[in-house]
Amino acid sequence: MPPPRKKSGKSSSKGSLAFLDPLLKELNVASLKKLVFSPSHAWLAAIALLVLELFVNIFVIHRVNYTEIDWVAYMQEVEGVINGTMDYSKLRGDTGPLVYPAGFVWFYMILYYITSHGSNVMLAQYIFAIIYVVNLGLVFRLLVRTRKVPPYMLVMMSVTSYRIHSIYVLRLFNDPVAVLLLYAAINLFMDDHWSLGSVFFSLAVSIKMNILLYAPALLLAYLAVLGLPGTLVQLSICAGLQLVLAAPFLANFPLEYIIGAFNLGRVFLYEWTVNFRFLPEDIFVSRWFHLALLVGHIITLCYCGRYWWQYFSVYKKLATVGVPHCEQLLVLPLFMCNFIGVMFARSLHYQFYVWYYHTLHYLVWTTGYPVKHRLLLLGVIEMCWNTFPSTMASSGALHVSHFVILVGLLAQVSKSCDMTIFTSNVKDVKTKEEKTE
Numbered sequence: 068m069p070p071p072r073k074k075s076g077k078s079s080s081k082g083s084l085a086f087l088d089p090l091l092k093e094l095n096v097a098s099l100k101k102l103v104f105s106p107s108h109a110w111l112a113a114i115a116l117l118v119l120e121l122f123v124n125i126f127v128i129h130r131v132n133y134t135e136i137d138w139v140a141y142m143q144e145v146e147g148v149i150n151g152t153m154d155y156s157k158l159r160g161d162t163g164p165l166v167y168p169a170g171f172v173w174f175y176m177i178l179y180y181i182t183s184h185g186s187n188v189m190l191a192q193y194i195f196a197i198i199y200v201v202n203l204g205l206v207f208r209l210l211v212r213t214r215k216v217p218p219y220m221l222v223m224m225s226v227t228s229y230r231i232h233s234i235y236v237l238r239l240f241n242d243p244v245a246v247l248l249l250y251a252a253i254n255l256f257m258d259d260h261w262s263l264g265s266v267f268f269s270l271a272v273s274i275k276m277n278i279l280l281y282a283p284a285l286l287l288a289y290l291a292v293l294g295l296p297g298t299l300v301q302l303s304i305c306a307g308l309q310l311v312l313a314a315p316f317l318a319n320f321p322l323e324y325i326i327g328a329f330n331l332g333r334v335f336l337y338e339w340t341v342n343f344r345f346l347p348e349d350i351f352v353s354r355w356f357h358l359a360l361l362v363g364h365i366i367t368l369c370y371c372g373r374y375w376w377q378y379f380s381v382y383k384k385l386a387t388v389g390v391p392h393c394e395q396l397l398v399l400p401l402f403m404c405n406f407i408g409v410m411f412a413r414s415l416h417y418q419f420y421v422w423y424y425h426t427l428h429y430l431v432w433t434t435g436y437p438v439k440h441r442l443l444l445l446g447v448i449e450m451c452w453n454t455f456p457s458t459m460a461s462s463g464a465l466h467v468s469h470f471v472i473l474v475g476l477l478a479q480v481s482k483s484c485d486m487t488i489f490t491s492n493v494k495d496v497k498t499k500e501e502k503t504e
Contacts, residue, residue, distance in 0.1 A: 102218060103217070103219050106211075106214040106215060107214055109207075109211050112218035112222060113207035113208075113211055116221055116222065119225070119226070120199065120200050121200060124199055124235075124236055125196065128192045128196060131237060133188055133189075137240060137241075138185065138191065139160065141175045141185075143159070143160035143161060144175075145172060145175050145179045146184075147159070149176065153319040154319070154323050155323045156326070166327060166330060166333065167275055168276065168313065168328040168329065169315075169316060169324075169328065170270055170274045171275065174244060181194070188239075192239070195236050196235070196236050198244060202247040203225060203425075205247070205250035205253075206224075207221060209254065209429075210428075212392070212394045213392060215429055216428055216429055217432075221428075227449070228424065230417070230420055230453050231420065231421060242275060242421045243421055245271045245272075245275040249278050252265070253397075256288070256397065257394050257397060257398070259386070261289075261297070261301060262300070262301065262304055265305050266304060266308060269309060273309060273313075276329060280407075280408030280422070281401055281404055281408075283368050283372070284375055284400045284404030289302070290379075291383055292382065292383045292386075313328070316328075335416070340416070341416065341417060341457045341465065343413075343462055344461070344462040345459040360411045360413055367411070367473075371477070374481060374484050378400050378483075379397065398429070399429075399480075402429055403430065403476055406469075409469075410473065417455070420452045427445060427448065431472060431475075433475075433479055434472065434476055434478070444468050448469075450464070
């Protein structure tokens with residue numbers, strides 16, 4: 068009797084890969100389209116991109132030359148505090164006086180010691196690479212929860228902006244630290260951890276004051292969701308933390324600290340402006356021009372405030388019932404409020420791009436414009452921020468793009484507020500809740 072024949076390697080390998088058959092059957096055209104276009108599948112792209120960004124940032128650190136702009140000045144300002152100077156008017160670096168709140172001092176003091184008094188720049192770059200990835204993770208979580216932005220836009224947000232990578236790991240500015248804490252705060256608000264969110268929001272303000280651009284919408288959110296007593300608690304948390312962080316300076320030279328850290332009248336240099344290159348310099352530095360921008364900012368906020376109040380009020384109702392993806396009603400007014408602040412900023416420097424970059428894709432996707440127009444708007448804005456030095460054309464194109472986005476947002480927001488869910492009362496929502504139980 069002949070010996071039994073051995074099974075072919077082909078059939079053996081086929082049996083070992085049999086568990087993949089169900090997965091392969093699912094990978095049809097329809098499912099692939101969902102992976103690319105469906106916001107419900109954005110979490111898959113988010114995970115893949117976060118892993119990819121670790122390697123991208125390492126590549127940038129080792130292959131692209133670091134550019135010294137403010138790091139040395141930050142270290143010099145921190146050294147002044149370490150040496151015992153508590154008078155903010157006497158704390159300076161090579162680029163000028165210290166103009167950031169106390170949280171900036173304590174954060175960069177930690178970096179000062181970690182990086183051997185600021186000499187180990189590459190270590191600082193790796194720390195900022197971690198900040199970049201964590202920041203991106205927090206943004207992705209907001210976008211995944213709201214289910215507004217398709218997966219392919221997460222890819223564009225992550226890998227297409229050289230300017231953003233540069234600001235984080237090649238410049239080491241404090242702006243990325245501030246927005247990291249801000250996105251952490253919004254995530255906490257979204258998870259109903261309002262007090263802890265207020266702590267992170269106040270920490271963000273203590274790193275850089277631009278975070279206050281979110282404050283008008285956040286105040287409305289406090290009032291609509293928590294009521295007046297809860298709002299007073301959150302404001303006390305925000306103010307109290309500022310006092311604690313600034314205590315050593317306030318105890319010795321309070322006036323100098325307030326003037327230095329929260330100087331709202333500071334005039335920016337014309338040579339660095341991204342958004343107003345088309346203006347003559349005498350108008351750019353004019354107090355009347357600054358006042359006109361402030362008035363325009365306030366009027367726009369007041370106009371939008373009534374819509375945001377409706378959004379926050381409905382958010383409170385739907386969050387109580389547990390309606391999925393209602394986080395859109397919380398996130399949109401906050402992003403929109405900051406966007407309006409950037410629109411009316413007296414000057415935008417190149418590092419200020421991070422103030423709103425990671426919100427632009429969400430905002431543009433909230434408008435009712437066709438996809439090709441949305442992509443065009445994002446492309447033009449990216450081009451404007453990558454034009455150095457800025458030109459009359461790039462500054463003008465930036466303002467036009469901002470205006471078009473704002474018009475689209477207002478149209479969509481006003482349309483949304485006319486929907487039944489915005490006009491229904493609390494009893495209707497409670498009735499629906501009882502039926503679901």
